[in-house]
Amino acid sequence: MRTPSHPSTDALRLPEVLHALSDPVRLEIVCALGGGSELACGHLEAPVSKSTLSHHLKVLRDAGVTRTRADGTQRLVSLRLEELEARFPGLLGCVVDGAHRPA
Amino acid sequence: MRTPSHPSTDALRLPEVLHALSDPVRLEIVCALGGGSELACGHLEAPVSKSTLSHHLKVLRDAGVTRTRADGTQRLVSLRLEELEARFPGLLGCVVDGAHRPA
DNA sequence: TCGGAAGTTCGATTCATCTAGAACTAGAAT
DNA sequence: ATTCTAGTTCTAGATGAATCGAACTTCCGA
Numbered sequence A, B: 001m002r003t004p005s006h007p008s009t010d011a012l013r014l015p016e017v018l019h020a021l022s023d024p025v026r027l028e029i030v031c032a033l034g035g036g037s038e039l040a041c042g043h044l045e046a047p048v049s050k051s052t053l054s055h056h057l058k059v060l061r062d063a064g065v066t067r068t069r070a071d072g073t074q075r076l077v078s079l080r081l082e083e084l085e086a087r088f089p090g091l092l093g094c095v096v097d098g099a100h101r102p103a
Numbered sequence C: 001t002c003g004g005a006a007g008t009t010c011g012a013t014t015c016a017t018c019t020a021g022a023a024c025t026a027g028a029a030t
Numbered sequence D: 001a002t003t004c005t006a007g008t009t010c011t012a013g014a015t016g017a018a019t020c021g022a023a024c025t026t027c028c029g030a
Helices: A014-021 A024-032 A050-063 A081-087 A091-100 B014-021 B024-032 B050-063 B081-087 B091-100
Strands: A066-071 A074-079 B066-071 B074-079
Touching: A014 A024, A014 A050, A014 B014, A014 B024, A014 B091, A024 A050, A024 A091, A024 B014, A050 A066, A081 A091, A091 B014, A091 B091, B014 B024, B014 B050, B024 B050, B024 B091, B050 B066, B081 B091
Parallel strands: none
Antiparallel strands: A066 A074, B066 B074
C-alpha cells in the first residue's frame, strides 16, 4: 500500500470538484478537515461502512479536493488548500462556511 | 403554464446547490446568466435537446439557484443572486469565476 | 378558430453513483 | 511466523441522473 496518485493542480475540473463536494457524507469529511488538520480515515466520523468511506475518500482525492499519504498502516487525509485556492479562489472557504451555517 | 414554484431561501441546501452546479451544461447556463440578465430558455445555448434543457432548468430551479417566471409563451430565467448571497455568501461568485478561468 | 411557437411532462434507455459485504494487501506488534 | 490493525479493491444490488423523442399545454397571432 503506497500513497495513491493525485491530479495536478492544472487538472482540477470545477464540475468534478463541485460534484465531489455535493454529497453530504463527503461534505462532512471536508468540514472535518477544514482547519487544515490531517486525519486518518478511521478518525473520520461518517455513517457509512469502511468500504463506502474509502470510496468517498477516493472521489475527493480524484477530484483534487484532498490529499492522502501513507503512514504505516494508516492513511492521513488532508485538504489541498493551497492548490484549490490557486485554482478556484475562495471556493472551499465558501463551501465550508456554508456547510456550517444553520438552515 | 404558470410560473413554477421555487424553494424559499431558508430551504436552500448546500449539497443540492452544489449538485445543481456540478453538471457542465448547468454550469454553462449559470455562467450565461452570470451578469444578472434574464434570459428565455430558448436563448440559452446548450448542446442538448429541448426536453433535456427543460430538465436542467428544473434542477437549477429546485435547488434554488435560478428563478423562472412566465412571460407569454416564454419563461424568463435568472439567477437568485441576493438569496444565494444571503444563504451562501460568495459561493456563486467563486463558481462563476472558476468556470471562466482557463484550465 | 386554427396554427405555430415555447416549454413542460411522460416514457424509456442508458449510464453513473451510493451502498455494503467479502476478500485482499500492507505494515506493526507480539 | 502469526496475528492484528487499517484500508483498499472486487462484486453486486439498488437508486438516481442525463438523455432523447413524442405527446401535451399555453399563449400569441393570422
